Amino acid sequence: MLSANFIACIIPTDPTPVINADHIAFMQSGISINVAACDRHNMPSQVRAFGCRISPDGLRATVFVPASRAAAVLADIRGNGAIAVVFSKPSTNYTIQIKGHDADISNPTDADLLLVQTYRAAFARELEPLGHTLEFTHALLNCPPSDIVALSFTPTEAFSQTPGPKAGESLSTQA
């Protein structure tokens, strides 16, 4: 588990969101989403996510992952709650990473499963001009609804990760 001192220094003292409306719109669009966690020995794990939902105030993010491919990530999140999620638009390389430390795991709602379906179609539209067929994208994101789980957390840090000299800067610095 994370130490109390560590948690104290990364938890914002007020509920100011670290992402704005533009970031939220970007993160909920048909882009590439990948999730990382790590175990108590700091061994990282990762899995591709199938969509994202963010509360309108930007204080809660939820990503959807296939449980069958995310065994290590789910075990790590159960262990310490630490999570990092990277969002990237393949056609432009525009990339954002958000992090949190209070992730929990839950079952998706019917609305969430509908969102996953919508995400698949949007991601396929993003990839098609890059030469990837619908069949390819469906194979990449294929899994039964019963396999989907939701990972929800409070974004406490947000960074630009678009390639270049400004990668790694806090999004609040760039605003």
Place this chain on the structure above:
Amino acid sequence: MMLKLDAIRECLEGAIPGTMATASLDGRPNIALLSQVEFVDSDHVALSYQFFNKTRQNILVNPRATLTVISSTTAAQYRLSLKFLRTETSGPLFENMKAKLAGIASHTGMSGVFRLLGADIFRVLDIRPVLGKYLAPPPPQRNLLASLRACSERLAACADLERLLGETLVCLDEQFGIRHTMVLMLDEPNARLYTVASRGYEKSGIGSEIPLGQGVIGVAARERTPIRIGHMNSEYAYGRAVRESAEQSDWAGVLETAWRSHAVSSPSLSWRAAVCSAFFTLKARMTCASPTMTKMRWPVSPPSLE
């Protein structure tokens, strides 16, 4: 038996970015996209070190990482467990990766500022396929050994340089499906390459010149190393993203102001590999065919076939 890197090399061609997860010593994960994962051998990969980012900070204190790569033909995913070993700042691997990056930088007006600082070498500890229902792999298009044998026989029958050059490019087209090819030779006093044969282009381009160090071709020649770019549009888009970011940064003052902002057309993909192949084949053929031919100067040392 553990899956070897050779078996999934197609996933490292750069068509789809890999994702690299690392962790800090205080237990905070990080995940980043990688435009390029360089195949070193069946047990090692190399990643380009261009910026001191969070991934690099993490691996310097915690060498464990996981990397996911994707097949661009089947969508199959593979999860690699990695251990960071060292950073190389010289040697053949570094020069190869540096030249490739320099070629992209040259095309996006960032020569001199967008450069390789090091090649980070990782040992691949484990490779596991990620569960899923993926596409069936396409059947092989040809038997490469039979194609090579057919080419050797045709080239052996060539008695002069002009026919040898022409026949080589025809062989690459007919036997290997490499439709766009050109051969350039070095004009050393003027530090330029000039085209002596080409195939597949609307205009032959014979006689056209390119300075050493300009573009991917010029950089490959200057560094005397083959450059293999499987997906030029992806590489170019990556370079363009860096350029746009750099324009908002401290780098802005040193960027070249005139650069080609158009997308690179896909036919240009294949001729770089073809150039390397042609040099190799021609050099070998000429060495055994004609003592006078071998006295001619070649623009680069014959590269190894990858």
